[in-house]
Amino acid sequence: MERRMIAPCFMDDTLECLRRHGVDAGPLLAQVGLPPVITGPVPAEQYGALWHAVAQVMDDEFFGEGARPMRAGSFALLCHAILSTVTLEHALRRALRFLRIVLDDPHGELVVEDGLAQIVLEDAGATRSAFAYRTFWIILHGVNCWLIGRRLPIRWVDFRCSAPPAGTDYRLFFGAPVRFDQPRTRLVFDAEYLKLPPIRDERALKHFLRHAPANILVRYRHDAGLSTAIRRRLQALDPSAWPGFETLAARMRIAAPTLRRRLKQEGQTYRSIKEDLRRTLAMEALAERGQNVAQLAVELGFSEPSAFHRAFRKWTGKSPAQFRRSASETGLAESGSLKKRTQLQES
Template sequence: MIAPCFVEDALACLDRRGIDREPLLRHAGMPAIVVEPVSAEQYGALWLAVALAVDDEFFGEAARPMPRGSFTLLCHAILSAKSLEQALRRALRFLRVVLEDPYGELCVSDGLAEIVLKDKAGPRSAFAYRTYWIMVHGLSCWLIGRRIPLRRVDFRGPPPPHEAEYRLFFGAPVRFDQPESRLVFDADFLKLAPIRDERALREFLRQAPANILVRYRHDAGQAARLRERLRAMPPSAWPGFEELAAQMRLPASTLRRKLRLEGQTYNDIKDELRMAVATQELLHGHSKVGELAADLGFSEPSAFHRAFRRWTGKSPGEFRREARKPEPRSAGETGSAPKKTL
């Protein structure tokens, strides 16, 4: 389900142009005032209706409009790529030509892939970045046929009033007021070969964009039920895979197969949940690193250090220091008393 705040953000594109929103809401099967979450299909229908009304598939959030049909051309541009990395680099070049600003760059370092968004005109709305991430991440997941778990999502601008919905939507640590907007995931995914062909693309486009909103969401399917079960207990008490399958009344082979079809493994999910807890505690909590390692079920702090560096490219201590580093103050905010004048 899609939160009402995201519907309102999409409708703002119409308001800026003086276009009546009610006919488009009716077309999407929504009430005149949306106060309850809507389905991905309804939101997808609204996205298409807005794009038709303003001839912009990016809701007017970029320097230039993204004319209708651009997303289809983007899909065709990446279909022949030999790897996800090649597909992503093509997609980012395509979007830079179309949107001009913002534009994305793929950076690979220390086992992590980062799509960094650049803004010539200063920070944009969180909704603009979210729309960009939906297209790029959703299309990437479809191309390789599996969900790409996110390690972190950074937003350059300030948090919106409904910032909690962003954290729920991405299912990964989300930070606002960052120097750059970026989407971070494991670089190993870049090596995977696309599995789609022209026939699959035609079917995909018939269901877009609703399918990229729901098909590879972190909160759908068997993996979501497994996450919910693990969240209900401390990480130090998480069972082994065989025991977990028995608790879920499934043969271990069946559970493993279902997770594989969703592009997940038990270890992936445990890592994802541990990373989310760890980053939040390092950002906002007061636990010592050794205590946090034990709380997360690691046998020794060094194992946690290795895992955290694999997740983020930094040690826990480095991550905490950088996250809590005070912003530099301007000359007028140095705290020194002003000089008196006669």
């Protein structure tokens, strides 16, 4: 089995953070079995152990990057706090309130508009480091992915701060377009996912906490899962050429009942994958190219423009024309080209 690894750039970020806060990293590295000089990828389990060691020494699970310490044990309490929620939206809003209490700043707000869910971070003081914002996203995004049992595909991520030396690795980490030096820090995904129900219980939480945070660093990576493999197949074809389910299963050399069961385990169906891709293609075509609606409906495999209009209003709550007019205000048109996003994103 392939060992799960953490890129060396994130170890560099961590060690630089410890230096800023006057923490001697040498004993902590030795404690978790890491060498004093990191030259390559680090096993996720060892990085998770280092995170725990730092939290104990600093009594801060946020590496000293918040306005006040996130005391050791706060992450476990966060998980307990969201366990009783009924939808992902409920869980996100509760998690953001919890993190506001324990960190003060940065603090986040969930904004839902134009079919997109935006988690916008605010700071009362100076702009923080990319490492601080990334750590916030790891905690919030990771625990909510665990709660619903699948990865939440990210549309794009903005950072107020300037790009760190390993800015490219940030793009690989998130599996989505990443922009630095932006007016605000935010993580954006499709609002449709806010309706997903939590699937975890107390027993699952005990197991999860025994392996956190290593599990949230790699378990929900953007390039993992059978649904991602299917998306890549579909992205290589025009929507009008997408195969039926039985044909897809045969091409993947997986029995149709097995494929259906494995997709269900990932919280997906073939129909939801196709609809998700159509929504992404439609929103970007309207925002970035101003494409003719009738032509777009045909390209996306709809039998007639009226069927596309009904589907688009269901996805976003707006007509295609209304969405196109408001796209520039939400920043969608600036978030990267269609080709780049469909290559990078696990929708």
